Amino acid sequence: MSVEAIRLEKVNVTFTQKEKQVNAVKDVTLSVEKGDIYGIVGYSGAGKSTLVRVINLLQKPTSGRVEVNGEVLFEKNSADEKIISAKKLRARRRKIGMIFQHFNLLNEQTVIQNVAFALKHSNLKEKNITIKAQKLLDLVGLSEKADAYPTQLSGGQQQRVAIARALANDPDILISDEGTSALDPKNTIQILDLLQKINKELGLTVVLITHEMDAVKRIANKIAVMEDGQIIERGDLISIFTNAKEKLTREFLGGGSTKAIATLKEYELGKLADDERLVQLIYMGSKVSEPILVKLYRDFNVEANIIYSNIEVLGKTPIGTLFVILKGTEDNRKKALDYLEKQEVIIKNIEEHEVQKNG
Amino acid sequence: MVELFAKYFPNVVAQGWTGDGGWLPAIGETLYMIFWPAIFGGILGLVFGVGLVLTDIDGISPNKTVFGIFDKIVSVFRAIPFIILLAFIAPVTNLIVGTQIGILGALVPLSLGLFPFYARQVQVALKSVDHGIIEAAQSVGATFWDIVFDVYLREARSELIRVTTVTLISLVGLTAMAGAIGAGGLGNMAISYGYGRFANDITFVATFLVLIIVLIIQLVGDFLAKVFNHKVV
Numbered sequence: 001m002s003v004e005a006i007r008l009e010k011v012n013v014t015f016t017q018k019e020k021q022v023n024a025v026k027d028v029t030l031s032v033e034k035g036d037i038y039g040i041v042g043y044s045g046a047g048k049s050t051l052v053r054v055i056n057l058l059q060k061p062t063s064g065r066v067e068v069n070g071e072v073l074f075e076k077n078s079a080d081e082k083i084i085s086a087k088k089l090r091a092r093r094r095k096i097g098m099i100f101q102h103f104n105l106l107n108e109q110t111v112i113q114n115v116a117f118a119l120k121h122s123n124l125k126e127k128n129i130t131i132k133a134q135k136l137l138d139l140v141g142l143s144e145k146a147d148a149y150p151t152q153l154s155g156g157q158q159q160r161v162a163i164a165r166a167l168a169n170d171p172d173i174l175i176s177d178e179g180t181s182a183l184d185p186k187n188t189i190q191i192l193d194l195l196q197k198i199n200k201e202l203g204l205t206v207v208l209i210t211h212e213m214d215a216v217k218r219i220a221n222k223i224a225v226m227e228d229g230q231i232i233e234r235g236d237l238i239s240i241f242t243n244a245k246e247k248l249t250r251e252f253l254g255g256g257s258t259k260a261i262a263t264l265k266e267y268e269l270g271k272l273a274d275d276e277r278l279v280q281l282i283y284m285g286s287k288v289s290e291p292i293l294v295k296l297y298r299d300f301n302v303e304a305n306i307i308y309s310n311i312e313v314l315g316k317t318p319i320g321t322l323f324v325i326l327k328g329t330e331d332n333r334k335k336a337l338d339y340l341e342k343q344e345v346i347i348k349n350i351e352e353h354e355v356q357k358n359g
Numbered sequence: 360m361v362e363l364f365a366k367y368f369p370n371v372v373a374q375g376w377t378g379d380g381g382w383l384p385a386i387g388e389t390l391y392m393i394f395w396p397a398i399f400g401g402i403l404g405l406v407f408g409v410g411l412v413l414t415d416i417d418g419i420s421p422n423k424t425v426f427g428i429f430d431k432i433v434s435v436f437r438a439i440p441f442i443i444l445l446a447f448i449a450p451v452t453n454l455i456v457g458t459q460i461g462i463l464g465a466l467v468p469l470s471l472g473l474f475p476f477y478a479r480q481v482q483v484a485l486k487s488v489d490h491g492i493i494e495a496a497q498s499v500g501a502t503f504w505d506i507v508f509d510v511y512l513r514e515a516r517s518e519l520i521r522v523t524t525v526t527l528i529s530l531v532g533l534t535a536m537a538g539a540i541g542a543g544g545l546g547n548m549a550i551s552y553g554y555g556r557f558a559n560d561i562t563f564v565a566t567f568l569v570l571i572i573v574l575i576i577q578l579v580g581d582f583l584a585k586v587f588n589h590k591v592v
Contacts, residue, residue: 058494090500097498104495107590108513117509118499149589165499 004070005173005205006032006055011064013050024050025061026229032222034172037199037206039216039237041252042226048209051226052175055207056096057089068092069172090121097166097204101178103158105150111161112137112146118168136164140194156187163194167202174198175207180215192218213252217241217314225249237314242282242346260308260323264355269307272352276327278307279337282346285311285318292343293324300336302328323350370558380552386568388462389544392534393572395466397527400473404526407433407474408481409507419493419506429478437475441533444468445540465534465542472533473526480522488514517588524580528573535569545569 013025024047032038040048053059054066057074060083066074073092075082084092105114115133124132137143140160142153150158159179166174176195180188196219199206208220216223216237224234225248233246244250260280263269272278283292293304308323326333337347365372375381407429412418414426439447445468449459452467488511496510512519535546545565553562 056498058497090502093498094500098495100491100495102489102491104489104491106492106496106510106514108516108587109509117496117501117505120505121500121502151590162495165495168499 002033004031005034005036005068006030006207007065007067008051008054009065009067011051011054011066012062013047013054013059014062023229025054028064028229028231030224030231030234032205032207034205035199035203036222037196037208037220039220039223040207040209040226041211041213041216041223042248043211046226047229048226049177052177052207052209055173055175056093056098057083058098068096094118094121094169095171095173097163097169097171097174099159099162099166099174099176099179101181103150103155103162103182105158105161105165107150110147110149111142111153114150114161115164115168118165122169133164133168136167137161139167140164154187155183156190159183159187159191160194163191163198167198171204173205173207175209177209178211179208181210181212188212188215189218195219217312219315221315225252238284238317238319241312241314241319260310260321261350261355263308264323269355272325273327275329276325277333278323278325278350278352278355280348280350281320281322281324281340282348283320283322283344285320290343292340292345295339296326296336300328300332300339302326302332302336368560368564370552370556370561371564374548374552374561380548382548382564382568385543385545385548385565388542389531389534389546389569389572391462392465392469392537392542392544393527393530396469396473396533397530399466400470400530401477401523401526403470403474404477405481407478408485409511411478411482412485412511413507417490419497419503433475433478436471437479441468441472442536444472445537460541462537462542462544464540465537469530469533469537473530476529477522477526480526481519484515484518484522485511487518517584517590520580520584520587524576524584527576527580531569531573531576545572 008028008030011025011028012023015022015024028051030051040051042048050059054061055068057066061074061076063076065072065076071092072082073084073089083089106117109117112130112133115136116129119129119132122129134143134146137146140163142157142160142164145153145157150161153161174195179195180191183191192215195206195208198204199219208216210216220237222234222236223240224231225246226232227248233240233244233249240249241253244253293306296302296304303326305325305327306322307325308321310321312319312321326336328336340347376383378384410429411426411433413420414422414429416423416426436444445465448468448471452464453459455467456463458464492514493506493510496506501510534542534544535549538544538547538550541547545568549562549565549569552558553560553565
């Protein structure tokens with residue numbers, strides 16, 4: 001039985017700028033389960049940052065309901081507004097860690113002071129605060145930098161300090177607002193792996209907003225795609241990846257079909273004879289053990305001509321995409337496709353006109 | 360050397376070190392008129408500057424009314440030319456320090472002349488603190504006062520030192536004008552003894568001493584601003 005860590009219900013956020021109303025978040029309902037690494041993707045301006053700021057009420061919604069760990073932090077329907085007291089809110093915020101694109105460390109305080117700052121109201125004695133801060137720096141691998149100032153560190157190191165600060169009060173939830181977007185690829189991977197480690201070892205629920213699909217593909221188990229203040233598609237990563245419905249989602253996921261079809265179009269690879277059909281085959285590496293294409297020929301007398309192939313790794317699952325032209329009699333092709341389906345290969349028929357240059 | 364100085368600066372020497380119109384009392388009066396207004400005007404300016412930032416629309420405690428009041432007070436006092444302010448608030452001065460002339464009578468207008476200038480400078484300095492840092496502090500449950508002291512004032516301390524330097528230097532300028540109400544100091548020396556009696560050498564030396572005070576303030580300020588800045592490596 002899964003437990004909800006975060007539940008947003010019909011959340012709206014409207015900004016009024018110079019008598020113009022901007023609906024940054026429109027009627028969004030979102031449920032994040034405990035232990036999830038939930039990726040929220042979308043272009044900038046889609047409302048992702050505003051949406052996650054609603055979780056710890058850094059952004060107060062215009063209407064809707066915010067529930068964290070079963071407790072209602074905010075609720076407003078029509079004119080009735082309920083919000084927990086300022087003191088309680090501060091206590092709840094300490095249980096929701098947050099990291100930011102530009103790290104947002106206190107530049108005039110040392111690394112360890114930055115972490116200790118988060119522990120100021122923790123009831124720990126000063127000595128124990130130092131011990132705990134040091135432990136957190138150990139966790140993020142920065143213990144020897146305790147007395148350095150943030151600007152003396154690289155971007156990746158600064159983000160580690162920010163993570164240590166976010167974890168200071170033993171939160172249940174960690175929100176990353178474009179946490180890896182200002183980092184180089186190597187640091188990005190290290191930070192993502194650290195987030196994953198925190199998720200696994202400390203059992204934190206992670207909400208990851210990003211415009212970089214690779215970050216989500218690497219660690220998320222669920223994703224939501226946002227456009228224009230709304231969630232247009234959501235689900236677990238692999239099913240979204242293999243079966244995206246929205247054009248924007250496919251654009252973001254890139255890799256797989258969008259790129260393939262563009263390639264086929266460009267080089268006019270999709271020309272078919274009468275006994276040929278173009279299909280896209282999607283398979284999970286762990287599930288396919290047989291040499292399927294060889295079997296197609298041997299058992300069903302269907303030739304498979306690969307014109308495009310690609311492998312992506314989602315979390316730890318490799319997902320392969322093949323565009324193949326199947327050549328054989330209609331009957332044989334059907335048998336072949338039945339066989340593939342039994343092998344848990346996802347099959348999509350691609351019509352010839354879809355891959356024509358002016359199609 | 361001494362003879363040479365006496366030859367070219369006869370009036371300066373005639374003024375003497377001590378006594379009425381002496382150089383040491385003049386320097387002392389100038390320092391006195393820098394010190395106390397810097398304390399009173401400084402505290403007032405800091406309170407107004409912090410208040411302006413906190414109650415501003417993007418501050419941590421937005422309040423249109425309070426911001427409006429702060430803003431108007433600062434703007435009005437900033438608009439009054441100092442020399443007129445001296446006369447304008449004379450009754451208030453009398454009420455506070457018991458006299459409206461002399462060095463004591465100069466402290467109130469100097470403080471009030473200084474604070475709006477300093478308040479605006481503090482406002483600009485605090486605005487330089489990245490909003491993201493404040494948001495990060497809020498996300499770990501920082502209180503209002505945590506944000507005022509540990510985030511705003513501490514993060515902007517180097518900028519605060521810098522604007523304090525600028526303010527003190529402009530205060531030196533104001534002390535010279537306070538000479539107009541008989542407050543004494545180096546400004547008075549340059550005007551009354553130097554300019555008034557056609558003793559240009561006195562004006563020259565008084566100006567030189569003012570420049571030295573300004574230079575010392577600038578150097579100390581620059582040094583401290585650098586020591587307390589960890590934002591750039």
